[in-house]
Amino acid sequence: MTISGAAASAPRWRLVAREGEDVVITTVDADLDVTHVQRRPRERWWDADDAGTRWVWSETNRWYPGILATPSLVARCHDLRLAHAILRRSALVADADALRAATQWDVAGKEEAQPLTAPTLFDVEGTSPAGVPDDPEEVLAEFRRQQLAIRGSSNAARLRLLVAAESAGALLAVEMHSAGVPWDRRTHERILEETLGTRPSPGEQPERVREAAQRVRAALQDPSANLDSQPKLLRSLHRVGISAESTNRWELAEYDHPAIAPLLVYKKLTRLMSANGWGWLDEWAADGRFRPVYVPGGVVTGRWASSGGGALQIPRQLRPAVRADPGWTLVVADVAQLEPRVLAAMASDDALAGAARGQDLYEGIVNSGVVRTRQEAKIAVLGAMYGATTGDSGRLVPALRRAYPRAMGLVDAAATTGEQGGVVSTWLGRTSPRATAQWRDVQAAAALPEATESDRTRARRAARDRGRFTRNFVVQGTAAEWALAWLADLRGRLAALPPVGANDAARNSAAVFERRPHLAFFLHDEIIVHTPVVYADAVADAVRQAADGAARLLFGRFPIDFPLDLRVAQDAAKS
Known part of the structure; x- marks a missing residue:
């Protein structure tokens, strides 16, 4: 093409x-x-x-x-x-x-x-x-x-x-x-106080964190239990019959014990405190702007990474703190089911593209009679792209192969290439890393006449893991390319809008952005534009047109939709 x-x-x-x-x-x-x-x-x-x-x-x-x-x-x-x-x-x-x-x-x-x-x-x-x-x-x-x-x-x-x-x-x-990113300190502090309690003195925990810790220790009958050290916490859990091997919340939730509920609360509160508490606010958003350090191409697939501030992990709970300046507004847009739509276009799979056209892709798969529920469709699609072979994914993926052979054939072929030690490429040509010498040594050892069953098992596991990686590399990497094309097109459209009067409320941001709409945030398939209110409609149109332009640039006339959940609002809160 x-x-x-x-x-x-x-x-x-x-x-x-x-x-x-x-x-x-x-x-x-x-x-x-x-x-x-x-x-x-x-x-x-x-x-x-x-x-x-x-x-x-x-x-x-x-x-x-x-x-x-x-x-x-x-x-x-x-x-x-x-x-x-x-x-x-x-x-x-x-x-x-x-x-x-x-x-x-x-x-x-x-x-x-x-x-x-x-x-x-x-x-x-x-x-x-x-x-x-x-x-x-x-x-x-x-x-x-x-x-x-x-x-x-x-x-x-x-x-x-x-x-x-x-x-x-x-x-x-x-x-x-x-x-x-325009950041409202008062909103952030209000959320912290409502969730954690008043700001503690240095070295102390907020009141609700202390209360949750007390409930955990009481349920464990261990007043000195260390809840912040995984080995010590596991020993305390084992003493009361909770045989968890990790403190992962999904594993802990499987146990019925009075210590579990307050422990999960404690972990949630301390995670907020450490990742986005008052210390984070003082360091990363002290001047009314959150300034993350982005790393373009920081992931092997071409996705962006962040080297500070947790830009890729702004929790839903704190999104109301992302708030436009007076006289300005936010245009927030994210793409529905970006990776499956990219897969349909890459494979020229008209049936999968048809399921996505003008509707939620997962609902379209249900309407096509492939699976019974939207949740099953989502599990099946994600399983196909990430190589799940057990559980619900393993049960549902064969139905996708029958319904969408071109799309499933593309990721299956990528997986086979990876399992054999080969490399795969995205739509525009970013290529996966080569198999390491260590990986090849493991495969070679398993092929020797004196190889043990343990050697062969290890080689099969390594091959499957590499196949899962290459299976999704082609999709995730091409989705990253579509997102970059979207961003680049939108950047040009925003630059073409004439600047407006200077915005005193934005005096702490770079002067070049005080008078014009500009991209403020990007995360894989979501963008936030900070714009003067007078340009809100024009920016919303530009966001949509840039998405359409990215689809045409990469995939020509192939009929695939990239619908946007787009809203114009004063803050970035999600319902």
Whole structure:
């Protein structure tokens, strides 16, 4: 399939690097030849007229924060480090030897690092090494390596689109950190007080936490039970006949004992206290803005991660604290069943796409007579994508295979490839990590004539685990690509709206965002836009149009819906 707009010829690029006290700007044409070199003082290198330039730099989070402070927005960039991580591993690249040899551009500490079975879908790639090159010659050399790799690949259009989307995401990550999520301290404090009690003195617990702890210790008949140490808590539980092997709330809930209910309450309260209590509020949202540190491409599938503040774990309970400034509002949108819809489009499965068209996908599967209830449909779909083989998932997945053979065939084939030690790729060409040498050694040991049954069992388990990983890699990774396309399109539409009068209430945010709608938050399939009220309808339309545009960009005319749960409200509370 040809991806619309992805194969356009490259315009001139401007590479930015540092040399001594100067910033060196190297202009490169479409043939990768240098046409101009300019030096500017490091303190005054940026000019507002440069905003429309297609910049190439080592890392967006090293160069862009200073530009935002001017204040200016960059239209487009090429992030060399993020692109390097994609291209050096992509199965679409015919010859990646030169990229793999340029280890100075690798992410620190993650060179093919995987556990024995497989990397989890949520493994963070890590932070970049401090020594990522910023000198002009190495920046130019890496850019040429990357462009030659793309041009010589088996699908240059898709890789160009993937690298462009990844780089746009890097710009947005810096922008969202700078703008921050509007956060109402009084609402947050009210929720904490209603849930935990008044703020305690340093080193003490809130009153409701203490009360729950007292009830647990009374039920355990152990006044000195340590509820915060798992080994010690388990010993206390075992003494009263609760033979749990962990303090996981799902396992604890299986036991009928008077200590369980208050213990679950205690765990819930202390989790809120430690993750988003008063200390979190003082550290992360003291100025009325929550400024998480996003890590684009931080997960092996291309999903984002966060290196601070728990941006990817804002609990439902605290979402009312995400509140727009006076005169502004929030446009909150999330995609229904993003990954199954992406799977239908990738597989060109008209039947599954038909079940999703104009309705809840799980309800559509029920209406098609495949399963009886929405819950069964959800269990079956998630089981198919994540490789569940037992319980309800194992019972229901065969029905999906009969109803949607193309979609199920795609994930089954990805699983088989993984089990055999191969790699799989997303729609645009991000490729899974290779099987580790340790994994291959386990498989080889099981094939030896003297192998024991234990060796063979271990190898089968490792193969199944890797197959589950690759099964979902292709879906989760392509969903991340759709989300990046959505974000990049929306970013452009928001930038096209003219700024309004300055907003005094937002004086603590970056000046560039005080007068215009901007993305404030992103989590996998959900976005929050902070906008002046006057632009609320225009922003809502832009969010919908960007979602439609992302679908067309990736999947052309294939008839798949990506419906949005979109609401315009003063806060981000979920009903």
